[in-house]
Amino acid sequence: MSEAYADKASALDAVDELAKLRAQFVLDDVVYLDGNSLGALPRSVPGRVEDVVRRQWGSLRIRSWDESGWWTAPERIGDRIAPLVGAAAGQIVVGDSTSVNVFKAVVGAVRLANDGDGGSDGGSDRGSGGGGGVGGGGRDEILVDATTFPTDGYIAASAARLTGCTLRPVTPGEVPGALNERTAAVLLNHVDYRTGRLHDLPSLTAAIHAAGALAVWDLCHSAGALPVGLDEHGVDLAIGCTYKYLNGGPGSPAYLYVRRDLQSRFDSPLPGWNSHADPFGMTPDFTPAPGALRGRVGTPDILSMLALEAALEVWDNVSVSAVRAKSLALQDFFLECVGAYVPEGAVESVTPSAHAERGSQVALRCEDAGGVMRRLIERGVVGDFREPDILRFGLTPLYVGFGDVERAARVLAEVL
Amino acid sequence: MSEAYADKASALDAVDELAKLRAQFVLDDVVYLDGNSLGALPRSVPGRVEDVVRRQWGSLRIRSWDESGWWTAPERIGDRIAPLVGAAAGQIVVGDSTSVNVFKAVVGAVRLANDGDGGSDGGSDRGSGGGGGVGGGGRDEILVDATTFPTDGYIAASAARLTGCTLRPVTPGEVPGALNERTAAVLLNHVDYRTGRLHDLPSLTAAIHAAGALAVWDLCHSAGALPVGLDEHGVDLAIGCTYKYLNGGPGSPAYLYVRRDLQSRFDSPLPGWNSHADPFGMTPDFTPAPGALRGRVGTPDILSMLALEAALEVWDNVSVSAVRAKSLALQDFFLECVGAYVPEGAVESVTPSAHAERGSQVALRCEDAGGVMRRLIERGVVGDFREPDILRFGLTPLYVGFGDVERAARVLAEVL
Numbered sequence: 025m026s027e028a029y030a031d032k033a034s035a036l037d038a039v040d041e042l043a044k045l046r047a048q049f050v051l052d053d054v055v056y057l058d059g060n061s062l063g064a065l066p067r068s069v070p071g072r073v074e075d076v077v078r079r080q081w082g083s084l085r086i087r088s089w090d091e092s093g094w095w096t097a098p099e100r101i102g103d104r105i106a107p108l109v110g111a112a113a114g115q116i117v118v119g120d121s122t123s124v125n126v127f128k129a130v131v132g133a134v135r136l137a138n139d140g141d142g143g144s145d146g147g148s149d150r151g152s153g154g155g156g157g158v159g160g161g162g163r164d165e166i167l168v169d170a171t172t173f174p175t176d177g178y179i180a181a182s183a184a185r186l187t188g189c190t191l192r193p194v195t196p197g198e199v200p201g202a203l204n205e206r207t208a209a210v211l212l213n214h215v216d217y218r219t220g221r222l223h224d225l226p227s228l229t230a231a232i233h234a235a236g237a238l239a240v241w242d243l244c245h246s247a248g249a250l251p252v253g254l255d256e257h258g259v260d261l262a263i264g265c266t267y268k269y270l271n272g273g274p275g276s277p278a279y280l281y282v283r284r285d286l287q288s289r290f291d292s293p294l295p296g297w298n299s300h301a302d303p304f305g306m307t308p309d310f311t312p313a314p315g316a317l318r319g320r321v322g323t324p325d326i327l328s329m330l331a332l333e334a335a336l337e338v339w340d341n342v343s344v345s346a347v348r349a350k351s352l353a354l355q356d357f358f359l360e361c362v363g364a365y366v367p368e369g370a371v372e373s374v375t376p377s378a379h380a381e382r383g384s385q386v387a388l389r390c391e392d393a394g395g396v397m398r399r400l401i402e403r404g405v406v407g408d409f410r411e412p413d414i415l416r417f418g419l420t421p422l423y424v425g426f427g428d429v430e431r432a433a434r435v436l437a438e439v440l
Numbered sequence: 441m442s443e444a445y446a447d448k449a450s451a452l453d454a455v456d457e458l459a460k461l462r463a464q465f466v467l468d469d470v471v472y473l474d475g476n477s478l479g480a481l482p483r484s485v486p487g488r489v490e491d492v493v494r495r496q497w498g499s500l501r502i503r504s505w506d507e508s509g510w511w512t513a514p515e516r517i518g519d520r521i522a523p524l525v526g527a528a529a530g531q532i533v534v535g536d537s538t539s540v541n542v543f544k545a546v547v548g549a550v551r552l553a554n555d556g557d558g559g560s561d562g563g564s565d566r567g568s569g570g571g572g573g574v575g576g577g578g579r580d581e582i583l584v585d586a587t588t589f590p591t592d593g594y595i596a597a598s599a600a601r602l603t604g605c606t607l608r609p610v611t612p613g614e615v616p617g618a619l620n621e622r623t624a625a626v627l628l629n630h631v632d633y634r635t636g637r638l639h640d641l642p643s644l645t646a647a648i649h650a651a652g653a654l655a656v657w658d659l660c661h662s663a664g665a666l667p668v669g670l671d672e673h674g675v676d677l678a679i680g681c682t683y684k685y686l687n688g689g690p691g692s693p694a695y696l697y698v699r700r701d702l703q704s705r706f707d708s709p710l711p712g713w714n715s716h717a718d719p720f721g722m723t724p725d726f727t728p729a730p731g732a733l734r735g736r737v738g739t740p741d742i743l744s745m746l747a748l749e750a751a752l753e754v755w756d757n758v759s760v761s762a763v764r765a766k767s768l769a770l771q772d773f774f775l776e777c778v779g780a781y782v783p784e785g786a787v788e789s790v791t792p793s794a795h796a797e798r799g800s801q802v803a804l805r806c807e808d809a810g811g812v813m814r815r816l817i818e819r820g821v822v823g824d825f826r827e828p829d830i831l832r833f834g835l836t837p838l839y840v841g842f843g844d845v846e847r848a849a850r851v852l853a854e855v856l
Contacts, residue, residue: 058502064501082480085474123738275743296540322536325693327692
């Protein structure tokens with residue numbers, strides 16, 4: 025039986041237009057299905073990092089802030105991520121962790137929701153007190169995805185506490201019913217980190233807007249795996265990490281998207297000197313930079329940031345829709361192989377069956393999932409385990425092939 | 441005349457016990473006096489970074505979070521910085537930018553100042569609202585160093601706004617007179633970034649404590665250049681960058697110190713999943729980690745962080761008091777050479793004359809300071825310029841010698 029699937033895998037790999045991209049990554053004979061946690065190393069990275077360390081830092085030293093483009097890296101790399109999430113240039117800055125960006129976005133959204141006069145300068149009312157969030161607007165409720173990756177919930181709780189708001193955890197499906205005239209902002213995950221479920225960004229964003237609130241989307245598990253369409257769907261703010269499907273490396277900096285027409289009113293709770301209109305003026309008063317730059321905070325971590333910039337080169341001439349098509353085909357084929365190889369009842373897929381509800385991972389529930397994943401890894405199939413009973417297999421179309429998922433399913437059947 | 445000073449420089453270099461450390465840095469024939477902005481590249485760094493990229497990320501991939509010690513890097517590297525700032529282990533975590541750490545520290549200090557019951561768990565009152573800062577404690581004023589590096593002031597203003605406090609900018613000398621029963625926290629720079637003035641941390645901390653407030657010190661311009669004595673002087677919270685005298689590289693992560701006996705009540709405004717007691721439990725409720733770990737936020741930026749770890753190896757067996765002694769000797773000799781070489785009245789030192797009031801830089805005021813610094817750099821003497829009229833020369837005792845500062849003074853006289 026497995027020969028038939030192996031043959032089918034070979035046939036699918038042979039016609040896969042993205043298959044050639046695998047050569048741009050450092051991979052060995054392991055089947056690496058954990059790119060939704062840490063993307064594999066792009067071959068463009070080591071040489072770039074060496075140049076940044078030895079020449080830019082070692083020889084040019086302080087001059088590199090100008091001459092090597094260090095200073096402008098956050099917005100330049102933001103513009104490189106922009107097309108991958110459906111954003112025009114000038115709306116994304118890279119820097120800080122996802123958690124820190126969630127904080128900027130949620131506090132910023134609460135302030136925007138309560139700031140009626142569309143033309144005001146985001147910095148003009150600094151220091152005016154009143155909890156720093158809800159002013160006269162009266163929108164004092166934040167909805168947060170109850171099924172979210174927990175950091176979003178923890179940070180949203182802190183944002184709520186500091187802005188005098190109430191936090192209401194709801195499932196994404198409950199959002200439309202939970203919206204009301206007091207809702208300031210809604211923080212949602214585009215793809216659930218556990219089940220891989222893709223939430224309906226266009227319709228949820230529209231519902232949030234209809235209620236007069238702002239939509240903040242966490243793209244950690246969707247950017248680089250499927251079309252996001254931030255501009256098209258009118259998303260207000262978004263954040264995401266860059267070390268999963270964007271392969272930026274361990275703890276590479278996250279990013280913040282602020283829709284262009286909100287930027288002049290975006291009022292960051294972390295107004296560091298890098299978000300000042302004239303950072304080297306070093307004036308005691310804060311005047312926010314124009315545009316997306318006001319989402320910056322402190323000095324950018326150049327080594328991690330320029331490694332990410334090199335990693336993004338693999339996306340040159342790659343279409344996100346081709347990536348999405350392959351991702352879905354990989355998932356279908358993996359589930360087909362699992363269905364064929366694994367004894368009935370040994371695993372249960374919690375991956376949504378409809379393509380429109382899927383991210384780019386397959387999640388299988390099974391007994392002793394932690395032990396099963398350990399044995400899989402020992403046999404060269406690397407996925408991960410999430411409490412309490414979920415095996416996660418991330419399918420990164422840039423470097424995972426159909427032969428890989430056939431082998432993963434085969435080894436899974438062997439270890440069960 | 442210059443021969444006499446050149447001879448004296450040679451004699452001083454010959455007996456300098458730290459002179460051998462220069463070989464541990466990548467330096468060329470430039471006189472690099474900008475280590476107070478970006479430290480030179482330690483030779484230990486490039487090979488380590490290559491290993492982190494190629495082997496830890498490229499080959500081990502996700503396994504490195506455990507096997508390469510990625511997960512514990514923030515506290516491990518914090519413990520490596522600790523002796524340099526006079527702190528016992530377990531009180532410092534590395535991560536995020538200085539600005540972000542200022543935010544954690546100032547909001548955390550306001551909450552500590554208003555939290556009377558010494559034994560409470562820092563997370564137990566999360567979500568209880570009330571602006572998230574000043575509760576029943578009634579301490580609603582933050583003093584901030586009016587002469588500070590501006591990011592501290594901007595971030596302190598944001599912290600004040602979000603916690604319902606008033607921000608009062610004062611000079612460090614005005615602090616004792618400005619303290620009162622409403623003061624929650626005082627944010628001060630240990631060394632002024634512009635003039636190089638060292639503020640009196642022990643006596644100011646004592647005055648702040650006598651008023652019942654908390655002292656937050658910014659060590660950016662002192663750590664690695666002079667003894668700080670955080671534990672000895674009972675500092676409450678401290679933050680600092682690592683890319684100046686600690687040579688961590690461009691934008692390398694900053695650190696946060698929380699005094700041990702305050703840790704159980706430290707209530708971070710940025711409670712990311714990395715500060716959770718059980719990060720991989722991924723529970724919807726936040727329970728802060730014990731100890732300094734609750735100062736962590738999101739996923740650490742591993743490339744920048746492990747470059748810093750390698751850079752800190754140069755400190756093995758180096759005593760901070762020896763560094764301090766050499767720093768003062770370099771400053772004295774540089775000023776002596778400037779006095780001898782530079783025409784009377786062409787520059788004015790704004791460096792305090794008393795050793796006890798000095799950091800590790802010499803600041804000279806002169807006309808057209810920006811133009812003068814450009815010409816110095818063209819002639820191989822790299823310092824920097826700060827508005828409106830300050831030439832800054834950072835003297836890093838680990839790699840700057842007496843011959844370097846003699847040459848710098850000589851070239852300065854030539855370009856003036």
